[in-house]
Amino acid sequence: MKKVIAQYREAILPEHRGNPLIEALPPMLDEQEILLAFSHFPPPDEHIRWSGSASVRRxxxxxxxxxxxxxxxYTECYRYLERVIRDGYAARNPLKSSTQQYLHYYADERPDIEPEDGYFHPSADTVTIVGNSGSGKTTMLEQVLGYFPQVIEHTEYKGTIPGVSHQVIWIKVNCPYNASVRDLCESILAMLDNVLGSDTTKPATRNGSLARQIAQKIKSSFLGVLVIDEMQRLKFSRTGGEATLIDFLHEIVDSLGVSLVFCGNHPFEETLSKKLRIARRAESGGFMIISAPGYNTPDWQSFITYLWPLQWTNVETPLTRELNEELFLLSRGNLSVAQLIYRRAQMQVIGSGNEVINKAVLRAAVPPLSARAEDFTDITTFLSAPDPVPGKPDTHRINSVSEAINDDGSESSCLLITGDLTRPQHTELYDKTMDALKSFEDKITRIKYRSVFRSLSAEQENFGRLTAYGLLCTDPSLE
Incomplete structure (x- = not known):
């Protein structure tokens, strides 16, 4: 929880000025500031990379x-949230008499005498964010929410009492599995108690009393936005339980003036579209579909450009187009999966004696459960294809694992890639193989029998005939 003392800044819109709830919010960010605020690039630590043991580097x-x-x-999400929070607070200025009516009367109840500033009229909206699992929508949402303090403490506003002591900007809860309004109310109560640091509120036993209880708690805390994740659990059926929950949530918008954010996996948008009334209101404040970026988009290219230098291998593997394309194909552009593959790839080669990251290492680092998921069934095919297809990446299966020795002498499982000539396949031949590889390119350029190989290739003869020329090595460990 992030709690701060209110620091007031003059609101941009004239109608928002003089409202301590809005003027206490953080300043608006431009596009560049948004990207900087939500970035985090861990330092590689070159000293550890080049001198640390394998176990430390892992x-x-x-x-x-x-x-x-x-x-x-992220920019679009920030804009939506920033706007619905400010708009929701616009009608709840604690210095106005209409807000006092809002605080002391339930739902559509009104006093006999109209307040000086008129009756309370809510101005909240709903934002819906939908995407595949692992697309980064929850991470994005939590980072954007994290820019706003969760609680602002008010003491004095322009020499007067501001009419509010603690302002809760946002809380985030999960949609109940059974679409129970009561379960959701109890989650909201518990979360508000937690962020305010107050004693646990005992939920009322009757649903009507519980509804009043949660309404009063939301009002007194001046909640700005209620975020509900895992909304894909909501599926409308004949029982009507889901519709009841949606009606309750929109009552929060209509009567309490609190903005909502729905976040869920596909096919949540299909669930919403079945009910026009619900669909219209669910996107009143904005609608976002989060999907994996394409290879040639700035999103993927900036992601891989900043991710790739985070290497703790004792060999620097530069980012090439081939490696970039391979990681994109293996992750299908899913950023969280790409991060996991890259991390697993480094874990597998660190301490193996050859810490170069190549395409085969990336393929072997694909997490097995993700490879079997429905969204990644094409990756399984990609990895297990028997023969390479001309013009496409090599697709041999990778499944060889062997034991290696760490720097500290302990044994650990390190990956040895089948058919990968850049790393030894048998530990007993390690020294000889590495010596041969060190001067391999030089030896190739100085080969004396190029005409022999050309003749055999042109005649499509078996390379076994090299024995006749004394050029076939049958026992590399001895010859």
């Missing part, structure tokens, strides 16, 4: 978990 690889490279959708 720990440093976990820093990739905290890597954040905001996409262009």
């Amino acid at each position: 720990h440093y690889v976990d820093r990739i978990k905290n890597f954040r490279c905001p996409q262009t959708c």
